[in-house]
Amino acid sequence: MICMxxxxxxxxxxxxxxxxxxxxxxxRPHSLEEKRGRVAEALDQMARRKVNTVLLETFVRxxxxxxxxxxxxxxDIPERYRPATRNEPDLLDLFISEGRGRGMEVHAWxxxxxxxxxxxxxxxxxxxxxxxxxxxxxxELRDAGGHPMKAELQSMLATxxxxxxxxxxxRSLKDAFWSQGYGxxxxxxxxxxxxxxxxxxxxxxxxxxxxxxxxxxxxxQVANGSIYLDPSHPLVMERIPDVVESxxxxxxxxxxxxxxxxxxxxxxxxxxxxxxxxGAITFRxxxxxxxxxxxxxxxQECRNRLPDGLKLSAAVLPAYYSGGSSSRNAxxxxxxxxxxxxxxxxxxxxxxxxxxxxxxxxxxYRRDLGSGATVHPGVKSLSQxxxxxxxxxxxxxxxx
Numbered sequence: 001m002i003c004m005x006x007x008x009x010x011x012x013x014x015x016x017x018x019x020x021x022x023x024x025x026x027x028r029p030h031s032l033e034e035k036r037g038r039v040a041e042a043l044d045q046m047a048r049r050k051v052n053t054v055l056l057e058t059f060v061r062x063x064x065x066x067x068x069x070x071x072x073x074x075x076d077i078p079e080r081y082r083p084a085t086r087n088e089p090d091l092l093d094l095f096i097s098e099g100r101g102r103g104m105e106v107h108a109w110x111x112x113x114x115x116x117x118x119x120x121x122x123x124x125x126x127x128x129x130x131x132x133x134x135x136x137x138x139x140e141l142r143d144a145g146g147h148p149m150k151a152e153l154q155s156m157l158a159t160x161x162x163x164x165x166x167x168x169x170x171r172s173l174k175d176a177f178w179s180q181g182y183g184x185x186x187x188x189x190x191x192x193x194x195x196x197x198x199x200x201x202x203x204x205x206x207x208x209x210x211x212x213x214x215x216x217x218x219x220x221q222v223a224n225g226s227i228y229l230d231p232s233h234p235l236v237m238e239r240i241p242d243v244v245e246s247x248x249x250x251x252x253x254x255x256x257x258x259x260x261x262x263x264x265x266x267x268x269x270x271x272x273x274x275x276x277x278x279g280a281i282t283f284r285x286x287x288x289x290x291x292x293x294x295x296x297x298x299x300q301e302c303r304n305r306l307p308d309g310l311k312l313s314a315a316v317l318p319a320y321y322s323g324g325s326s327s328r329n330a331x332x333x334x335x336x337x338x339x340x341x342x343x344x345x346x347x348x349x350x351x352x353x354x355x356x357x358x359x360x361x362x363x364x365y366r367r368d369l370g371s372g373a374t375v376h377p378g379v380k381s382l383s384q385x386x387x388x389x390x391x392x393x394x395x396x397x398x399x400x
Contacts, residue, residue, distance in 0.1 A: 013345065013376045015053035015392040016046055017109060017315075020065045020091055022396050024080050027125045032088055039094045042396065047102050049382065049399055055258045055392065056095050058108040059243050061116050061124070062131025066092040066108070067250045070242040072135070078126035096253040105255035107313065108247045112240050112298065114261035115207070118187050118216060118225035120171040128169035132239055133206060133229065138164050140204045141192075147201045156182060160192050186219050189227065200279040206233040208269040211283050216265065228265045231335070232286075232294035237301060245305035256311030256344065262299060263317070263334040264291050266327070270335070291335025299341050311344040315378060315392075318348040318361070321368070345374040347392045353377075354384055 023042050024030055030038070046054065058066045059075070067083070067090050068075040083090050089097070095106045115133060117123050131137070138161065145157055156177070163176035173188040184191050193203035197213045207215055208228040219225040229236045244257055264270050270291050271283035303312050316338045319328040338346055348365065350358060358377060365375045376390045381398055385391040393399065 012389050013053050013374075013392070014049075014051050014390065015055055015107075015347075015376065016051050016396050016399065017055045017057070017392065017394060018042070018095075018396045019057050020081055021125065024091070027080055029079055029082070029084070032084070035091065036094055036098070039091070039098050043095070043098050043102055043104065045399060046104070046396070051393075051399075052104055053255075053392075054095055054099055054104055054106045055109040056092055056106060058092055058110060058247055060111045061114065061127055062133055063126070063129040064243070064247075065126075066090045066247060068243050068246040069250075070132070070239060070246065072132075072239075075132055075243060075246075076130040078129045080126070092247070092251050092254070096251060100253065106253075107256040107258045107311070108244075108251070108254060109258045109260060110240075110244055110247070111260050112262040112302075113208075113229040113231055113236065113264070115227045115229050116168070116170060116189075118170055118189050118227050119219045119223060120174045120186060120188070122219075122224050123170050128167055128172065131168055132243065133235070134164070134168050136206055136235055137168065137204055140206075144196055144201050144203075147199070149199050149201065153195050153199055155180070156192060156195060160188075187225055190215050190225075197273070197281045200275060200281055202273045202275065202281060205273075206230055206235045208264050209271050209273065209283055210267060210269050211271050211285060213271075213273065213281065213283055217267070226265060228261070228263075228269065230270060230294075231262075231264065231298045232270065232290065237298055240298060241301040241305045244302045248306055248310055254310060256313060257302065257306060258347075259299065259302065259312070259314040262302075262314055263295055263336040266317070266330040266334050268333045270294070270333075291333070292337040292340075295335045296337065296340060299343075303343075313343050313345045313347065314338060314341070315347045315349055318350050318353075321364075339369055343373070345376055347376050347378040349378040349394075351378065351380040351384070351394060355386060358384075358386070 023038050064075040064077050065081045081091050099106045159176050159180045163173045174184055177184045177188055196203050208230040215227045216225050270286040273281050274284050276282055317331040317336050319331045320336050376392050379385045379391045380394045
């Protein structure tokens with residue numbers, strides 16, 4: 001059995017972020033026996049590398065891969081992960097039960113504010129699953145349809161709503177626009193919101209906008225086209241902690257919750273749309289400290305919802321502070337002032353650093369955080385970890 005020192009006390013953690021489709025690779029339903037076998041095989045491979053902590057992706061892009069409920073009802077689960085019966089263990093249950101006999105802690109990895117990709121070429125197979133914010137997207141776009149608008153925009157909005165009635169998948173939205181002759185091959189949601197803004201009509205209020213009303217940089221610059229939620233929005237502040245609490249309560253034996261994308265996008269986002277006297281939409285910038293306060297409040301509400309004894313941790317951007325990156329200014333816009341969160345441990349994503357430079361950055365973090373907090377570097381490969389006793393590996397697929 002692996003000897004493990006609790007991450008909460010700051011000594012040793014060898015973790016792996018695990019994406020469920022790297023375990024259940026086939027996009028189809030799996031029997032319980034098949035799931036259990038795949039989980040056991042994955043954990044055995046991790047044990048051979050002395051992994052003692054699994055961070056299993058459980059909520060991502062607005063849907064769940066394990067059981068979760070909110071006042072709206074069950075959070076949608078892609079078919080390949082869905083338990084066949086109410087009493088059948090889900091994927092997180094299986095990791096917890098199989099991990100226990102191998103001396104491994106299992107944490108629920110929750111992507112908080114990353115909603116979807118707006119690039120059809122970059123979506124994942126399961127992304128046609130309904131988002132937790134799907135109802136709000138449809139409702140607010142319907143409300144937009146109540147504004148006076150040109151016939152062309154009215155037709156475009158009707159096409160979008162028709163596609164969204166069947167679910168929200170960037171590919172289906174693009175295909176719907178394409179079939180009506182709009183010719184959009186990428187950024188379909190951005191294109192619709194741009195048209196609404198040009199007509200003086202606000203877009204969905206719970207999304208994070210920049211000063212020009214964009215949801216993300218152009219995909220020609222940043223291929224993911226990542227659409228983020230605005231952490232300050234009441235709907236986000238309510239629903240994300242609901243999911244965190246539900247996952248924790250429904251999975252006995254869980255060691256903790258690991259937050260990711262608990263931030264604004266990198267850059268200058270969080271601008272609020274306002275309609276001027278002339279009917280034009282402008283975007284008011286957040287006041288100094290507003291983004292940090294919004295993200296910290298969301299983190300704190302997630303902590304408030306956790307049962308006693310469960311750890312709360314987070315993957316964080318490495319250059320919000322002076323920790324060593326030319327992208328520091330962009331990362332400061334993310335509002336991720338994580339030194340102040342008081343979590344059990346942090347995993348700064350230090351994929352580009354090695355050797356002495358990595359050691360210097362980690363020393364800076366540990367010095368500034370003080371003795372009460374623990375930092376475990378997020379690394380891209382075990383060779384980058386360089387023999388360290390504590391790390392979190394970017395991807396289970398990179399173990400070998």
